[in-house]
Amino acid sequence: MEAAIKTEEFLPLREPTFFILLSISNQKKHGYAILQDTESLSGGKIKLSNGTLYGALTRLLDQGLIERVPSDEPAASGKPRKAYQLTRTGASVLQAEIERLENLVRTARRHLPELTG
Template sequence: MVAILCKVELWERIKSLARIPPIHPLTRVKICRIIYHVTIYQLMIIRMVSMSPDPVSYLPLTEPTFYILLSLAPGRKHGYAIMKDVRGLSRERVNLSTSTLYTAVGRLLDQELIERLDDGGQDPGPGLPRKSYALTDLGRRVLEAEMVRLQGMVKEARLRLREDGA
């Protein structure tokens, strides 16, 4: 009901501006629907073009996400290499299962923090070809912003602990 009222209001404004003669209500709804969707689409395009993503808006990162991005910082890796690297970087504290890794990778791809790369004609060996992933510029900026955030937390904790110990 609310959506219909909004469309009716929109239609009345359009009709008053354009001096459109009265028409059938269903036609009015169709016109309003088209105008509404075109307007929303234009606003989305303007927002995407005018706003570069702020790395801070992605924070805080979960521990697995942080380690996945950190694993990709030196260069491209395939899924299994990411899993092994995350286990090593976290001193075996974060042990990703295949489903957890690829769920996180899918989310990071959607957020454009990482990208899927073509293997460039490398021989994948037996089995299915491996998919390689790399950090995007945005992903690198988000990782750096998270490191700054964590450093700030550690600095504040050290100051507080010194106050308590003094």
């Protein structure tokens, strides 16, 4: 059988990392676009700091959850932007994280039936 990727090793994701992966899950983006997208996705609640963003990108590249790809955008002045997209592993991890979150909510609701929110 295939060498199964142990997605659990990467879980749980912290909130900023979760949004970074989610942000690029439907299309590749460069750093600054991830910043804006995360703020938009979270309804303005979450504003990633630069330290978090670029630190996480470096880490995620290293872990093989994301990869660098050439940007579509006008390369303009010989300075190509850095676009990132999910790898298959990254997509698996994101999906596993969503399932983990759903389990968490289910467990909590089971344990606290009075909170039907």
